[in-house]
Amino acid sequence: MSEERKAPHIKQHFRREGKLMLWWLLGGPVILVALAALLAPYVLNHLKTSPDSESAMTEPQFWTLIEQAKGPGGDAEHAQRLAQLLAQRPPQDIVDFQMQLERLRRKADLGDVWAAGLLLNQGHGTDSGFEYFRLWLIGQGQAVYEHALTDADSLAELAEVVASHPDEGAEWEAYGTAPYYAYQAVTGKDLFDALPTRPPKGMPKTTWNWQDYSDLVLEQRLPRLWARFGKDKQDSDLAVQAAIDAYQSPESLPVASLGTVSLGDVLVHKRYGPARVKTLFTEDGLHVNAIMVFDDQERTMQLGPTEPGNALWSRPAS
Template identity: 35%
Template structure:
Protein backbone atom coordinates (compact mmCIF):
# COMPACT_ATOMS: atom_id res chain seq x y z
CA UNK A 1 0.00 0.00 0.00
CA UNK A 2 2.88 2.31 0.79
CA UNK A 3 4.15 2.12 -2.80
CA UNK A 4 0.75 3.08 -4.19
CA UNK A 5 0.58 6.13 -1.92
CA UNK A 6 4.14 7.10 -2.89
CA UNK A 7 3.10 7.19 -6.55
CA UNK A 8 0.02 9.28 -5.74
CA UNK A 9 2.07 11.72 -3.66
CA UNK A 10 4.61 12.06 -6.45
CA UNK A 11 1.77 12.77 -8.89
CA UNK A 12 0.32 15.37 -6.52
CA UNK A 13 3.72 17.04 -6.14
CA UNK A 14 4.11 17.35 -9.90
CA UNK A 15 0.59 18.72 -10.46
CA UNK A 16 0.18 22.47 -10.89
CA UNK A 17 -2.87 22.20 -8.62
CA UNK A 18 -2.83 19.08 -6.43
CA UNK A 19 -6.57 19.46 -5.82
CA UNK A 20 -7.18 18.93 -9.57
CA UNK A 21 -8.22 15.28 -9.45
CA UNK A 22 -8.06 14.67 -13.19
CA UNK A 23 -4.53 16.08 -13.40
CA UNK A 24 -3.41 13.97 -10.44
CA UNK A 25 -4.99 10.88 -12.03
CA UNK A 26 -3.26 11.56 -15.36
CA UNK A 27 0.08 12.05 -13.63
CA UNK A 28 -0.46 8.90 -11.56
CA UNK A 29 -1.16 6.96 -14.74
CA UNK A 30 1.98 8.38 -16.37
CA UNK A 31 4.11 7.41 -13.38
CA UNK A 32 2.63 3.92 -13.30
CA UNK A 33 3.15 3.36 -17.02
CA UNK A 34 6.85 4.13 -16.52
CA UNK A 35 7.13 1.11 -14.21
CA UNK A 36 7.68 -2.50 -15.28
CA UNK A 37 4.50 -4.54 -15.65
CA UNK A 38 5.38 -6.68 -12.63
CA UNK A 39 5.57 -3.61 -10.39
CA UNK A 40 2.29 -2.25 -11.72
CA UNK A 41 0.65 -5.62 -11.11
CA UNK A 42 1.76 -5.54 -7.48
CA UNK A 43 -0.18 -2.30 -6.97
CA UNK A 44 -3.53 -3.76 -8.04
CA UNK A 45 -4.28 -5.38 -4.69
CA UNK A 46 -3.42 -2.31 -2.60
CA UNK A 47 -5.67 -0.15 -4.78
CA UNK A 48 -8.47 -2.69 -4.42
CA UNK A 49 -7.95 -2.78 -0.65
CA UNK A 50 -8.23 1.01 -0.46
CA UNK A 51 -11.40 0.92 -2.51
CA UNK A 52 -12.85 -1.72 -0.17
CA UNK A 53 -11.75 0.17 2.95
CA UNK A 54 -13.50 3.29 1.78
CA UNK A 55 -16.73 1.44 0.99
CA UNK A 56 -18.59 2.77 4.01
CA UNK A 57 -22.10 3.98 4.50
CA UNK A 58 -21.01 7.17 6.25
CA UNK A 59 -18.60 8.07 3.45
CA UNK A 60 -21.29 7.37 0.86
CA UNK A 61 -23.61 9.67 2.73
CA UNK A 62 -20.91 12.37 2.80
CA UNK A 63 -20.53 11.99 -0.98
CA UNK A 64 -24.32 12.31 -1.30
CA UNK A 65 -24.31 15.59 0.62
CA UNK A 66 -21.28 16.99 -1.20
CA UNK A 67 -22.36 16.06 -4.72
CA UNK A 68 -26.08 16.67 -4.25
CA UNK A 69 -26.83 12.97 -4.76
CA UNK A 70 -24.70 9.89 -5.29
CA UNK A 71 -25.48 6.73 -7.27
CA UNK A 72 -23.45 3.50 -6.99
CA UNK A 73 -21.19 4.65 -9.81
CA UNK A 74 -21.06 8.15 -8.38
CA UNK A 75 -19.80 6.74 -5.10
CA UNK A 76 -17.04 4.86 -6.90
CA UNK A 77 -16.01 8.02 -8.76
CA UNK A 78 -16.15 10.05 -5.53
CA UNK A 79 -13.77 7.55 -3.93
CA UNK A 80 -11.56 7.91 -7.00
CA UNK A 81 -11.49 11.66 -6.31
CA UNK A 82 -10.71 10.94 -2.66
CA UNK A 83 -7.70 8.83 -3.68
CA UNK A 84 -6.30 11.79 -5.63
CA UNK A 85 -6.34 13.90 -2.48
CA UNK A 86 -3.54 11.85 -0.93
CA UNK A 87 -3.11 9.46 1.92
CA UNK A 88 -3.65 11.86 4.82
CA UNK A 89 -6.96 13.17 3.47
CA UNK A 90 -8.07 9.67 2.51
CA UNK A 91 -7.29 8.21 5.94
CA UNK A 92 -9.02 11.05 7.77
CA UNK A 93 -12.11 10.82 5.54
CA UNK A 94 -12.43 7.06 5.94
CA UNK A 95 -12.12 7.40 9.72
CA UNK A 96 -14.43 10.44 9.89
CA UNK A 97 -16.14 11.58 6.68
CA UNK A 98 -17.16 14.84 8.34
CA UNK A 99 -13.51 15.97 8.08
CA UNK A 100 -14.14 16.46 4.36
CA UNK A 101 -15.91 19.71 5.30
CA UNK A 102 -12.47 21.17 6.03
CA UNK A 103 -11.20 20.71 2.46
CA UNK A 104 -11.14 23.76 0.17
CA UNK A 105 -12.54 21.71 -2.74
CA UNK A 106 -15.54 20.67 -0.66
CA UNK A 107 -16.08 24.26 0.43
CA UNK A 108 -15.95 25.35 -3.23
CA UNK A 109 -18.67 22.82 -4.08
CA UNK A 110 -20.77 24.12 -1.20
CA UNK A 111 -20.35 27.67 -2.51
CA UNK A 112 -21.37 26.56 -6.01
CA UNK A 113 -17.90 27.29 -7.40
CA UNK A 114 -16.98 23.71 -8.30
CA UNK A 115 -18.70 20.74 -9.92
CA UNK A 116 -19.15 17.34 -8.31
CA UNK A 117 -16.08 15.80 -6.74
CA UNK A 118 -15.51 12.71 -8.87
CA UNK A 119 -12.61 11.08 -10.68
CA UNK A 120 -13.53 7.94 -12.56
CA UNK A 121 -10.07 7.61 -14.11
CA UNK A 122 -8.32 7.34 -10.73
CA UNK A 123 -10.57 4.55 -9.58
CA UNK A 124 -8.98 2.03 -11.94
CA UNK A 125 -5.64 3.69 -12.63
CA UNK A 126 -3.53 0.60 -11.84
CA UNK A 127 -5.53 -1.61 -14.22
CA UNK A 128 -5.37 1.07 -16.93
CA UNK A 129 -1.61 1.38 -16.48
CA UNK A 130 -1.18 -2.39 -16.64
CA UNK A 131 -3.04 -2.56 -19.93
CA UNK A 132 -0.82 0.21 -21.35
CA UNK A 133 2.43 -1.36 -20.10
CA UNK A 134 1.54 -4.85 -21.35
CA UNK A 135 0.00 -3.80 -24.63
CA UNK A 136 -3.51 -4.80 -23.63
CA UNK A 137 -3.07 -7.88 -21.46
CA UNK A 138 -5.74 -8.71 -18.94
CA UNK A 139 -5.18 -6.70 -15.76
CA UNK A 140 -4.12 -8.56 -12.63
CA UNK A 141 -6.78 -10.21 -10.51
CA UNK A 142 -7.40 -9.09 -6.96
CA UNK A 143 -8.95 -10.88 -4.03
CA UNK A 144 -11.64 -9.63 -1.75
CA UNK A 145 -15.10 -8.21 -1.80
CA UNK A 146 -16.64 -5.01 -0.65
CA UNK A 147 -17.76 -5.24 2.95
CA UNK A 148 -21.43 -5.08 3.85
CA UNK A 149 -22.51 -1.49 4.23
CA UNK A 150 -24.62 -2.34 7.26
CA UNK A 151 -27.38 -0.12 8.55
CA UNK A 152 -27.42 3.40 7.27
CA UNK A 153 -29.78 6.29 7.43
CA UNK A 154 -32.12 8.07 5.10
CA UNK A 155 -30.13 10.33 2.79
CA UNK A 156 -32.95 12.87 2.97
CA UNK A 157 -33.10 13.01 6.80
CA UNK A 158 -31.64 16.44 7.61
CA UNK A 159 -31.82 15.86 11.38
CA UNK A 160 -29.81 12.66 11.06
CA UNK A 161 -27.33 14.46 8.76
CA UNK A 162 -26.78 17.12 11.41
CA UNK A 163 -26.26 14.44 14.05
CA UNK A 164 -23.88 12.19 12.10
CA UNK A 165 -22.10 14.66 9.77
CA UNK A 166 -22.55 18.04 11.47
CA UNK A 167 -19.90 20.02 9.57
CA UNK A 168 -20.96 18.73 6.17
CA UNK A 169 -24.63 19.19 7.01
CA UNK A 170 -23.93 22.81 7.99
CA UNK A 171 -22.14 23.41 4.66
CA UNK A 172 -24.80 21.78 2.49
CA UNK A 173 -27.96 22.49 4.50
CA UNK A 174 -30.71 24.02 2.46
Protein backbone atom coordinates in the same frame (compact mmCIF):
# COMPACT_ATOMS: atom_id res chain seq x y z
CA MET B 1 -47.48 -6.18 -8.75
CA SER B 2 -49.74 -3.24 -9.71
CA GLU B 3 -48.32 -0.04 -11.14
CA GLU B 4 -49.49 1.81 -8.00
CA ARG B 5 -47.46 -0.56 -5.80
CA LYS B 6 -44.41 -0.33 -8.06
CA ALA B 7 -44.33 3.48 -8.09
CA PRO B 8 -43.00 4.07 -4.55
CA HIS B 9 -40.19 1.57 -5.06
CA ILE B 10 -39.20 3.15 -8.36
CA LYS B 11 -39.22 6.63 -6.86
CA GLN B 12 -37.21 5.48 -3.86
CA HIS B 13 -34.59 3.93 -6.12
CA PHE B 14 -34.34 6.88 -8.46
CA ARG B 15 -34.02 9.28 -5.57
CA ARG B 16 -30.64 7.65 -5.05
CA GLU B 17 -29.72 6.64 -8.59
CA GLY B 18 -31.31 9.28 -10.81
CA LYS B 19 -28.64 11.88 -10.15
CA LEU B 20 -26.17 9.85 -12.21
CA MET B 21 -28.04 11.00 -15.34
CA LEU B 22 -26.88 14.57 -14.64
CA TRP B 23 -23.19 13.69 -14.21
CA TRP B 24 -22.33 10.69 -16.35
CA LEU B 25 -21.23 12.31 -19.57
CA LEU B 26 -19.06 15.15 -18.22
CA GLY B 27 -15.85 14.91 -20.10
CA GLY B 28 -15.38 11.14 -19.97
CA PRO B 29 -14.45 10.45 -23.62
CA VAL B 30 -12.09 13.42 -23.78
CA ILE B 31 -10.31 12.32 -20.59
CA LEU B 32 -9.75 8.77 -21.82
CA VAL B 33 -8.38 9.85 -25.21
CA ALA B 34 -5.98 12.31 -23.59
CA LEU B 35 -4.89 9.70 -21.06
CA ALA B 36 -4.05 7.15 -23.76
CA ALA B 37 -2.12 9.71 -25.81
CA LEU B 38 0.02 10.85 -22.89
CA LEU B 39 1.09 7.31 -22.00
CA ALA B 40 2.93 6.57 -25.24
CA PRO B 41 6.30 8.20 -24.33
CA TYR B 42 6.44 6.31 -21.07
CA VAL B 43 6.09 2.91 -22.69
CA LEU B 44 9.49 3.34 -24.33
CA ASN B 45 11.05 4.19 -20.97
CA HIS B 46 9.49 1.11 -19.43
CA LEU B 47 10.91 -1.23 -22.08
CA LYS B 48 14.36 -0.58 -20.64
CA THR B 49 13.35 -2.54 -17.51
CA SER B 50 12.68 -6.24 -17.24
CA PRO B 51 8.98 -7.04 -17.73
CA ASP B 52 9.40 -10.23 -15.70
CA SER B 53 10.76 -8.60 -12.56
CA GLU B 54 8.83 -9.54 -9.42
CA SER B 55 7.54 -7.07 -6.87
CA ALA B 56 5.01 -6.76 -4.10
CA MET B 57 4.04 -3.12 -3.69
CA THR B 58 3.60 -2.18 -0.04
CA GLU B 59 1.04 0.31 1.22
CA PRO B 60 3.71 2.97 1.90
CA GLN B 61 4.94 2.59 -1.70
CA PHE B 62 1.35 2.94 -2.91
CA TRP B 63 0.85 6.16 -0.97
CA THR B 64 4.14 7.51 -2.28
CA LEU B 65 2.83 7.18 -5.85
CA ILE B 66 -0.41 8.86 -4.84
CA GLU B 67 1.56 11.79 -3.43
CA GLN B 68 3.73 12.02 -6.54
CA ALA B 69 0.61 12.22 -8.72
CA LYS B 70 -0.71 15.23 -6.83
CA GLY B 71 -0.63 18.61 -8.49
CA PRO B 72 -2.84 21.23 -10.12
CA GLY B 73 -6.08 20.38 -11.83
CA GLY B 74 -8.82 17.87 -11.16
CA ASP B 75 -9.65 14.31 -12.12
CA ALA B 76 -8.19 14.29 -15.63
CA GLU B 77 -4.89 15.90 -14.65
CA HIS B 78 -4.40 13.63 -11.64
CA ALA B 79 -5.28 10.55 -13.70
CA GLN B 80 -2.75 11.52 -16.36
CA ARG B 81 0.05 12.02 -13.84
CA LEU B 82 -0.75 8.74 -12.07
CA ALA B 83 -0.87 6.81 -15.35
CA GLN B 84 2.46 8.29 -16.42
CA LEU B 85 4.09 7.27 -13.13
CA LEU B 86 2.71 3.73 -13.36
CA ALA B 87 3.71 3.33 -17.01
CA GLN B 88 7.35 3.74 -16.00
CA ARG B 89 7.18 0.74 -13.67
CA PRO B 90 7.23 -3.04 -14.31
CA PRO B 91 3.87 -4.63 -15.10
CA GLN B 92 3.72 -6.42 -11.75
CA ASP B 93 3.98 -3.09 -9.95
CA ILE B 94 0.89 -1.90 -11.80
CA VAL B 95 -0.96 -5.08 -10.82
CA ASP B 96 0.09 -4.60 -7.20
CA PHE B 97 -1.00 -0.96 -7.29
CA GLN B 98 -4.44 -1.98 -8.56
CA MET B 99 -4.78 -4.53 -5.76
CA GLN B 100 -3.89 -1.92 -3.14
CA LEU B 101 -6.31 0.54 -4.74
CA GLU B 102 -9.17 -1.95 -4.56
CA ARG B 103 -8.34 -2.91 -0.98
CA LEU B 104 -8.33 0.70 0.20
CA ARG B 105 -11.51 1.48 -1.69
CA ARG B 106 -13.27 -1.47 -0.01
CA LYS B 107 -11.91 -0.34 3.37
CA ALA B 108 -13.61 3.04 2.84
CA ASP B 109 -17.01 1.41 2.20
CA LEU B 110 -18.54 2.99 5.29
CA GLY B 111 -21.88 4.69 5.78
CA ASP B 112 -20.47 7.95 7.12
CA VAL B 113 -17.98 8.11 4.24
CA TRP B 114 -20.85 7.62 1.78
CA ALA B 115 -22.81 10.36 3.55
CA ALA B 116 -19.83 12.73 3.38
CA GLY B 117 -19.58 12.11 -0.35
CA LEU B 118 -23.31 12.70 -0.72
CA LEU B 119 -22.97 16.15 0.83
CA LEU B 120 -19.69 17.12 -0.83
CA ASN B 121 -21.30 16.25 -4.17
CA GLN B 122 -24.45 18.25 -3.43
CA GLY B 123 -26.76 15.29 -3.00
CA HIS B 124 -25.27 13.02 -5.65
CA GLY B 125 -25.09 9.64 -3.88
CA THR B 126 -25.37 6.82 -6.41
CA ASP B 127 -23.46 3.54 -6.20
CA SER B 128 -21.17 4.53 -9.06
CA GLY B 129 -20.80 7.99 -7.58
CA PHE B 130 -19.66 6.48 -4.28
CA GLU B 131 -16.99 4.47 -6.10
CA TYR B 132 -15.71 7.63 -7.79
CA PHE B 133 -15.87 9.53 -4.49
CA ARG B 134 -13.67 6.93 -2.79
CA LEU B 135 -11.18 7.27 -5.66
CA TRP B 136 -11.18 11.02 -5.06
CA LEU B 137 -10.67 10.38 -1.35
CA ILE B 138 -7.68 8.10 -1.98
CA GLY B 139 -6.29 10.69 -4.37
CA GLN B 140 -6.18 13.26 -1.54
CA GLY B 141 -3.44 11.23 0.16
CA GLN B 142 -2.98 8.97 3.17
CA ALA B 143 -3.55 11.56 5.91
CA VAL B 144 -6.89 12.76 4.51
CA TYR B 145 -8.02 9.23 3.72
CA GLU B 146 -7.27 7.77 7.16
CA HIS B 147 -8.77 10.75 9.00
CA ALA B 148 -11.99 10.43 6.97
CA LEU B 149 -12.40 6.77 7.94
CA THR B 150 -12.62 7.72 11.63
CA ASP B 151 -14.17 11.20 11.23
CA ALA B 152 -15.90 11.67 7.88
CA ASP B 153 -16.96 15.20 8.86
CA SER B 154 -13.27 16.18 8.68
CA LEU B 155 -13.72 16.35 4.90
CA ALA B 156 -15.49 19.67 5.42
CA GLU B 157 -11.96 21.09 5.43
CA LEU B 158 -11.76 20.29 1.70
CA ALA B 159 -14.99 22.05 0.77
CA GLU B 160 -13.18 24.83 -1.09
CA VAL B 161 -11.05 22.33 -3.02
CA VAL B 162 -14.22 20.56 -4.17
CA ALA B 163 -15.92 23.84 -5.01
CA SER B 164 -13.01 24.79 -7.28
CA HIS B 165 -14.01 21.94 -9.65
CA PRO B 166 -17.81 22.26 -9.84
CA ASP B 167 -18.19 20.05 -12.93
CA GLU B 168 -16.73 16.96 -11.22
CA GLY B 169 -17.10 17.77 -7.54
CA ALA B 170 -15.49 15.10 -5.37
CA GLU B 171 -15.85 12.26 -7.86
CA TRP B 172 -12.82 11.06 -9.83
CA GLU B 173 -13.91 8.53 -12.44
CA ALA B 174 -10.82 8.78 -14.68
CA TYR B 175 -8.47 8.34 -11.72
CA GLY B 176 -9.57 4.75 -11.35
CA THR B 177 -8.72 3.97 -14.97
CA ALA B 178 -5.07 5.06 -14.65
CA PRO B 179 -3.72 1.58 -13.71
CA TYR B 180 -5.74 -0.05 -16.46
CA TYR B 181 -4.46 2.22 -19.21
CA ALA B 182 -0.91 2.18 -17.88
CA TYR B 183 -0.88 -1.63 -17.94
CA GLN B 184 -2.43 -1.72 -21.40
CA ALA B 185 0.15 0.75 -22.71
CA VAL B 186 3.06 -1.22 -21.23
CA THR B 187 1.92 -4.78 -22.04
CA GLY B 188 -0.87 -4.49 -24.60
CA LYS B 189 -2.96 -6.69 -22.29
CA ASP B 190 -5.98 -6.38 -20.01
CA LEU B 191 -5.09 -5.54 -16.40
CA PHE B 192 -8.05 -7.46 -15.01
CA ASP B 193 -6.77 -10.65 -16.63
CA ALA B 194 -3.49 -10.22 -14.75
CA LEU B 195 -5.00 -9.96 -11.27
CA PRO B 196 -4.19 -13.06 -9.19
CA THR B 197 -7.80 -13.58 -8.13
CA ARG B 198 -10.93 -12.75 -10.02
CA PRO B 199 -13.57 -10.72 -8.19
CA PRO B 200 -16.63 -12.70 -7.09
CA LYS B 201 -19.61 -12.60 -9.40
CA GLY B 202 -22.35 -10.29 -8.26
CA MET B 203 -22.10 -6.77 -6.90
CA PRO B 204 -20.19 -6.30 -3.63
CA LYS B 205 -22.53 -5.89 -0.66
CA THR B 206 -22.19 -3.27 2.06
CA THR B 207 -22.79 -3.58 5.80
CA TRP B 208 -24.63 -0.25 6.08
CA ASN B 209 -27.91 1.08 4.65
CA TRP B 210 -28.11 4.40 2.85
CA GLN B 211 -31.77 4.69 3.87
CA ASP B 212 -30.62 5.19 7.47
CA TYR B 213 -29.16 8.57 6.49
CA SER B 214 -32.11 10.92 6.64
CA ASP B 215 -31.53 14.66 6.57
CA LEU B 216 -31.80 14.72 10.36
CA VAL B 217 -29.16 11.98 10.71
CA LEU B 218 -26.87 13.76 8.27
CA GLU B 219 -27.13 16.97 10.26
CA GLN B 220 -26.35 15.13 13.50
CA ARG B 221 -23.48 12.95 12.29
CA LEU B 222 -21.83 15.39 9.87
CA PRO B 223 -22.61 18.86 11.28
CA ARG B 224 -19.86 20.78 9.46
CA LEU B 225 -20.61 19.23 6.09
CA TRP B 226 -24.34 19.69 6.60
CA ALA B 227 -23.90 23.37 7.48
CA ARG B 228 -22.07 23.91 4.18
CA PHE B 229 -23.94 21.57 1.82
CA GLY B 230 -27.24 20.60 3.45
CA LYS B 231 -29.31 23.14 1.51
CA ASP B 232 -27.69 22.08 -1.77
CA LYS B 233 -28.56 18.45 -1.01
CA GLN B 234 -32.20 19.29 -0.30
CA ASP B 235 -32.49 21.37 -3.49
CA SER B 236 -30.96 18.49 -5.45
CA ASP B 237 -33.47 16.04 -3.98
CA LEU B 238 -36.35 18.21 -5.14
CA ALA B 239 -34.91 18.56 -8.66
CA VAL B 240 -34.27 14.84 -8.98
CA GLN B 241 -37.75 13.96 -7.74
CA ALA B 242 -39.24 16.26 -10.38
CA ALA B 243 -37.15 14.53 -13.06
CA ILE B 244 -38.22 11.10 -11.77
CA ASP B 245 -41.88 12.06 -11.86
CA ALA B 246 -41.54 13.18 -15.48
CA TYR B 247 -39.41 10.26 -16.71
CA GLN B 248 -40.62 7.22 -18.61
CA SER B 249 -38.14 4.55 -19.64
CA PRO B 250 -38.07 3.58 -23.33
CA GLU B 251 -38.79 -0.07 -24.06
CA SER B 252 -35.50 -0.45 -25.95
CA LEU B 253 -32.42 1.47 -27.13
CA PRO B 254 -29.59 0.68 -29.57
CA VAL B 255 -26.23 0.12 -27.85
CA ALA B 256 -22.88 -0.16 -29.62
CA SER B 257 -21.58 -3.77 -29.58
CA LEU B 258 -24.81 -5.06 -28.02
CA GLY B 259 -27.39 -4.21 -30.64
CA THR B 260 -30.88 -3.33 -29.47
CA VAL B 261 -31.22 -3.66 -25.70
CA SER B 262 -34.71 -4.00 -24.26
CA LEU B 263 -36.19 -3.92 -20.79
CA GLY B 264 -35.90 -7.37 -19.25
CA ASP B 265 -32.86 -8.40 -21.30
CA VAL B 266 -30.08 -10.25 -19.47
CA LEU B 267 -26.56 -8.92 -20.07
CA VAL B 268 -23.26 -10.18 -18.63
CA HIS B 269 -20.81 -7.78 -16.99
CA LYS B 270 -17.14 -8.64 -17.40
CA ARG B 271 -16.48 -8.49 -13.67
CA TYR B 272 -19.82 -8.91 -11.94
CA GLY B 273 -21.69 -11.46 -14.02
CA PRO B 274 -25.28 -11.47 -15.33
CA ALA B 275 -27.81 -8.74 -14.65
CA ARG B 276 -31.29 -7.86 -15.91
CA VAL B 277 -32.13 -4.53 -17.56
CA LYS B 278 -34.72 -2.72 -15.44
CA THR B 279 -34.64 0.85 -16.77
CA LEU B 280 -32.99 2.51 -19.78
CA PHE B 281 -32.09 6.14 -20.23
CA THR B 282 -29.88 8.24 -22.48
CA GLU B 283 -28.92 11.90 -22.49
CA ASP B 284 -27.44 12.49 -25.91
CA GLY B 285 -28.81 9.67 -28.07
CA LEU B 286 -25.44 7.90 -27.97
CA HIS B 287 -24.39 7.01 -24.42
CA VAL B 288 -26.87 4.61 -22.85
CA ASN B 289 -27.15 4.01 -19.12
CA ALA B 290 -29.38 1.50 -17.38
CA ILE B 291 -30.53 0.35 -13.98
CA MET B 292 -29.24 -3.23 -13.85
CA VAL B 293 -30.46 -5.84 -11.35
CA PHE B 294 -27.73 -8.17 -10.02
CA ASP B 295 -29.56 -10.84 -7.99
CA ASP B 296 -31.23 -8.63 -5.36
CA GLN B 297 -29.14 -5.50 -5.95
CA GLU B 298 -29.85 -2.64 -8.34
CA ARG B 299 -27.18 -0.42 -9.80
CA THR B 300 -27.05 2.32 -12.41
CA MET B 301 -24.32 1.55 -14.95
CA GLN B 302 -23.22 2.63 -18.41
CA LEU B 303 -23.90 0.13 -21.20
CA GLY B 304 -22.13 1.88 -24.05
CA PRO B 305 -20.58 2.90 -26.22
CA THR B 306 -17.14 1.63 -25.18
CA GLU B 307 -13.72 1.56 -26.75
CA PRO B 308 -13.15 -1.23 -29.29
CA GLY B 309 -11.99 -4.41 -27.58
CA ASN B 310 -12.82 -3.05 -24.12
CA ALA B 311 -16.54 -3.74 -23.78
CA LEU B 312 -17.63 -4.43 -20.21
CA TRP B 313 -20.99 -5.90 -21.25
CA SER B 314 -21.83 -8.83 -23.51
CA ARG B 315 -24.78 -11.02 -24.38
CA PRO B 316 -25.10 -14.37 -22.59
CA ALA B 317 -23.53 -17.31 -24.44
CA SER B 318 -26.20 -19.18 -26.33
